[in-house]
Amino acid sequence: MTRGDQPKERFDMQTIPILVYHSVGRDCASAYRRWLVTEPELDAHLQALTQRGYRSMTVCDLALLRCSGQPIPPRTCVITFDDGLRDFAEGAMPVLADRRFAATLYVATGFVGATAGWLADLGEGNRPMLDWSALRDLHDAGVEIGAHSVSHPELDTLPFARATSELRDSKRALEDGLGAAVTTFAYPHGYASRETRRIAKEAGYLAACRVRHALSDETENLFALSRIVVTSEVTPDSLLDMIETPQLPVAPPVDRLIATGWRAARRMRALHRSVFPRRDVAGSESGA
Known part of the structure; x- marks a missing residue:
């Protein structure tokens, strides 16, 4: 099946590709390589999306549209980046700005201005994180800054009180540091349970992202938004195939x-x- 011969019902249900990246740059430990795309690779992805007519919005904008009952514009996509690594400002932001793509950056607040200690097992425990000044600059430039917990744990394995602190404290830290509301969350490692989703809602978020390597749609639980993992192996053609052919599930069950x-x-x-x-x-x- 070619991209020009897609089943009409796949677009009738208004699938929404929400992409998740991690690092954008050139140098990293070999064990981390699949999580890093180069600037030219990211640019090629965005160019392919542009040529196919896709336009991006932030996760917050998507959630607000859905809460208001307004239709999602055709060919909407969402670009997200997890963790809050410094290479977002150095590698990703210039490409996003040049291609005029909106983006959402999810930040693990306990590591702001330090290094990504949780990546030690992949040889990247010293990978630099963004500091508060850089995060404010990105916010001022139009990037949505969302929360990604404090310490980057598997939230659904934690006791209720600690999971609650991770979601609430990361939101509070970002709002204090940015001087702006923080309305969306991304579960570290993509893991969440029914209880975790409830905590996110009660903490005051509008929406939260999982992973699930699937397409989202207009009916998906706003606190379990599916995302597509983009790694270094993904070419522009394979990216388009993932979002335009019946290859990935659409809004899979949350539990x-x-x-x-x-x-x-x-x-x-x-x-x-x-x-x-x-x-x-x-x-x-x-x-x-």
Whole structure:
């Protein structure tokens, strides 16, 4: 099937590709390579989207349209970046500005102005994060800044009180640092449960993003918005194939049995780590 022969009903349901990137640059540890795209690769993705008639909006704008009951414009896409790494300003922002694409940046607030410690297992624990001045500049330039927790944990494995703190405290930190409302959230690692989604709603967010490597649509739960993971292996043609052919699921269920089972396994692993914390060579405790 070619892109010119798409089933009409796929567009009638108004699928919405929400893309998630992580790093944009040139240098990284080999274990992290798939999570980094180069500036030319990002530019080629955006050029392909432009040529196909796509126009971007932020996650907040999408949520506001849906809450108001207004139709989503045809060929809408959403570009998101997770973590709040400094290479967003250095690598991604110039490309986005040149191509006139809106974007949403999700920031793990406990690492602002420091390094991405949770990436140590991938050899990138010293990867620089954006500082508050840079985040304010990006906000002033029109980038939506959203919350990505404080410490980047698997939220659905945490006790209720700690999960609540991660969602509420990251929102409060960003609002204090930016002097502006923060209205959307992205679950670290893409993991969320029914309880986590409820916490996000009660914390005052309008919407929250999971991953699920799927297309969103106009009926999807606003606190479980599906995103498509874009890695270094994704070419412009394969990106268009993912969003325009019946390759990816559309708005998959939020609590599938397999996801529930995997969550239970991760909770057991998290419990084991809390009881038997790993020690690094200096003898300090590490949960990585």
